[in-house]
Structures are given as C-alpha cells and as structure tokens.
Amino acid sequence: MNTIDAETLRSWLEAGRQVVVLDVRSAADRASWAIPGSLHVDAYADLKALDPHALDGVSLPADIPVVTVCNSGHTSLIASRQLQTRGIEAISLEGGMRAWSLSWNTADVLLKDSNAQVIQIRRVGKGCLSYLIGSQNEAVVIDASLDPEVYLNLAQSRGWRITAVLDTHIHADHLSRSRLLAEQSDATVYLPDQQRVAYPFMPVRHGSIIKVGEASLMVIPTPGHTQESISYLLDRQALFTGDTLFLQGVGRPDLHASVEEARAHAQLLHHSLHHHLLLLPARTLILPGHTNTPAPFDKIPLTASLGDLRNQVKLLQLSESEFVETLVSRIPPVPPNHERIIELNEAGSLIENPIELEAGANNCAVS
Numbered sequence: 513m514n515t516i517d518a519e520t521l522r523s524w525l526e527a528g529r530q531v532v533v534l535d536v537r538s539a540a541d542r543a544s545w546a547i548p549g550s551l552h553v554d555a556y557a558d559l560k561a562l563d564p565h566a567l568d569g570v571s572l573p574a575d576i577p578v579v580t581v582c583n584s585g586h587t588s589l590i591a592s593r594q595l596q597t598r599g600i601e602a603i604s605l606e607g608g609m610r611a612w613s614l615s616w617n618t619a620d621v622l623l624k625d626s627n628a629q630v631i632q633i634r635r636v637g638k639g640c641l642s643y644l645i646g647s648q649n650e651a652v653v654i655d656a657s658l659d660p661e662v663y664l665n666l667a668q669s670r671g672w673r674i675t676a677v678l679d680t681h682i683h684a685d686h687l688s689r690s691r692l693l694a695e696q697s698d699a700t701v702y703l704p705d706q707q708r709v710a711y712p713f714m715p716v717r718h719g720s721i722i723k724v725g726e727a728s729l730m731v732i733p734t735p736g737h738t739q740e741s742i743s744y745l746l747d748r749q750a751l752f753t754g755d756t757l758f759l760q761g762v763g764r765p766d767l768h769a770s771v772e773e774a775r776a777h778a779q780l781l782h783h784s785l786h787h788h789l790l791l792l793p794a795r796t797l798i799l800p801g802h803t804n805t806p807a808p809f810d811k812i813p814l815t816a817s818l819g820d821l822r823n824q825v826k827l828l829q830l831s832e833s834e835f836v837e838t839l840v841s842r843i844p845p846v847p848p849n850h851e852r853i854i855e856l857n858e859a860g861s862l863i864e865n866p867i868e869l870e871a872g873a874n875n876c877a878v879s
C-alpha cells in the first residue's frame with residue numbers, strides 16, 4: 513500500500529490509532545491550515561527537486577506507520593518513497609490537504625439542565641462547526657457543511673430521525689449541505705427570514721421556536737456578520753451563534769460591503785451582541801459556527817461559557833465606536849471564491865466536487 517485516502521486517515525485518527533502524520537509542505541502553506549497533531553518538515557522544495565536527502569534530518573519512530581502529506585498528494589508520494597528506502601512504513605495521503613478538506617471529527621457537548629444531547633461536528637479540514645441535537649427520537653442539524661451521510665449516520669447511531677435542518681445565515685465560506693440533507697432525511701429546512709434564498713424553506717424570525725423531541729430552539733436575530741444572521745438558543749442552556757460570536761472573536765462585517773457599509777454592519781453586530789446575546793445568563797454555553805484552528809481528535813468540544821467569553825474576548829469590552837473602528841481595521845483577507853459560494857447557497861445548489869471551490873481556511877472571524 514503506497515497511499516491512503518482521507519476518509520481512512522480520518523477514521524484512524526478518530527479511532528486513536530497510532531500513526532505519525534508528516535506534513536512536507538512549505539511553512540507558508542502549513543501556516544494556513546494543517547492536520548491536527550501532525551509533524552512538519554519544510555522539505556517541499558527539496559522533494560520537488562528530487563533531492564534524495566530531503567528527509568535525512570527527520571527522525572521518526574521505526575514501528576509506527578507514517579502518513580506523508582502535501583497540498584495535492586504528489587510531493588508526499590516522493591516523500592513516502594524516500595522514507596520507505598529507510599525501512600519506514602510510509603504511505604502518502606491521496607489528494608493531500610485538498611482531499612483532507614472534507615474530514616471531520618466529533619465531540620459530545622454536555623448540557624446540565626436539558627434532556628437534549630448535542631454533538632459538535634468539526635469539519636477539521638476547514639474549521640466549519642455544525643451541530644446535531646437530539647431529544648427522544650428526533651434530531652435537528654445546524655449549519656450542515658459536510659456530506660448528508662455524515663449527519664444521517666450519526667443520527668441513526670443514536671436512534672434519532674432528523675426532522676429539521678437549520679442554517680444560522682447564508683454562508684460565504686462553504687456550500688451549505690442543508691437543502692440536500694433535508695431532502696435526504698425528509699426534514700424541513702429552516703432559514704432566517706430573508707429574500708435571498710431561492711428555494712422553498714420555512715422562514716424563522718425573532719422568537720420562533722423549533723421543537724426537537726422534548727427540547728426547543730428559540731430564534732434570536734443577531735444581524736451584523738450578515739443582515740439575516742440569527743442565533744439559536746437551546747433550552748436556555750446553549751447558544752448556537754453561527755458567525756456572530758466565536759470563542760476568540762466575532763464575525764467579520766464586510767463581505768459584499770463597502771467600508772461605510774462594513775462600519776454600519778459592525779454597529780449592528782455590536783448591538784446584537786450587547787442588547788441580545790450578552791444579556792443571557794453567564795452560564796450559557798456558546799457553540800460557534802467556526803474555529804480558526806483545526807480541532808484535534810480529542811473528543812473535547814470547542815465551547816466556552818458566555819461569562820468566560822465576556823472576560824476573555826477583548827472585542828466584547830469595547831464601546832460601540834471602538835468596536836466599529838477596531839473591526840474595520842482588522843478585517844482578514846476575503847475568503848477565496850466567496851461570491852460563487854454565496855451564489856450557490858442562495859440557489860440551494862451543490863456542485864459535483866466542492867473541494868476546489870471551498871479550498872482554503874475559513875476567514876470568517878475578526879479577533
């Protein structure tokens with residue numbers, strides 16, 4: 513065996529199997545995104561030049577398989593062959609980091625005073641977080657960013673039937689799988705009330721309630737990141753904030769906007785945070801729509817209490833004018849292909865192979 517596909521590597525890591533992942537990309541490529549727990553050697557140029565000594569300085573355990581990784585699976589194959597000549601069991605990740613983009617892992621979120629169970633599903637190849645919430649024999653999915661099969665299998669393994677599929681806003685960094693998931697599970701799609709999406713959906717607005725078994729999700733409008741952005745409050749315990757509030761920052765206010773419009777959106781975001789979300793009890797668990805670092809295969813949910821975030825996220829301590837100016841001055845690079853992604857999400861369309869279109873780390877946050 514000379515290669516391994518991304519799904520097999522994903523399942524090895526999820527199962528805790530011993531494997532060394534060796535990233536041979538340039539430091540610049542690695543800086544944008546990486547496989548959690550991987551080792552790095554900046555050997556890309558030497559391997560490309562077929563230098564037989566490219567990996568000489570790398571020390572690796574003799575008895576653990578090594579998976580070599582590059583951008584698209586070609587240079588990593590050269591690396592794995594070089595390691596094989598040293599007697600190391602080395603295989604190359606097919607399709608490299610591009611193929612890894614669809615990888616995921618899960619973590620259970622424990623809630624103290626709710627009968628609902630929450631699974632955080634981390635698209636670890638890109639940083640998108642989605643959620644499966646089950647109660648009795650029903651489940652809802654929030655912000656589906658992976659193949660519907662992932663959610664259908666997880667729901668089935670817990671004895672749940674997916675009855676509702678929800679998005680927090682019209683996404684710009686990944687293709688929403690919500691419409692397809694709803695079709696495949698015979699569920700209803702709930703979206704914020706807006707005029708952008710062209711396919712049939714159930715609009716939700718301030719105070720709308722979506723029931724799942726014995727639990728309920730309440731809609732809180734939180735415009736700012738986008739005009740239609742909403743958050744969902746589960747049993748007054750957990751808040752799914754989409755791209756409004758992250759564990760290290762807040763949502764960017766600028767996509768499809770001039771600087772003046774971005775300022776107005778930042779003002780809206782400040783209002784949403786301070787007049788809605790931050791008024792909730794400090795113990796409310798925040799479950800965001802993205803993470804800016806790859807989630808480890810550690811089953812530990814990425815979450816924090818609202819009280820902790822109030823203390824830790826400096827942006828939340830700024831006055832409105834400070835907040836607006838700080839946000840506008842820290843806007844990250846625009847996500848590649850966002851205009852096409854928005855267009856497809858508004859149409860409710862998917863494409864055959866989304867990997868190229870969705871390439872790149874998410875850039876949804878300002879911190």
Ligand SMILES: [Fe+2]
Nearest residue numbers: 683684755876
């Ligand atoms: Fe977003």
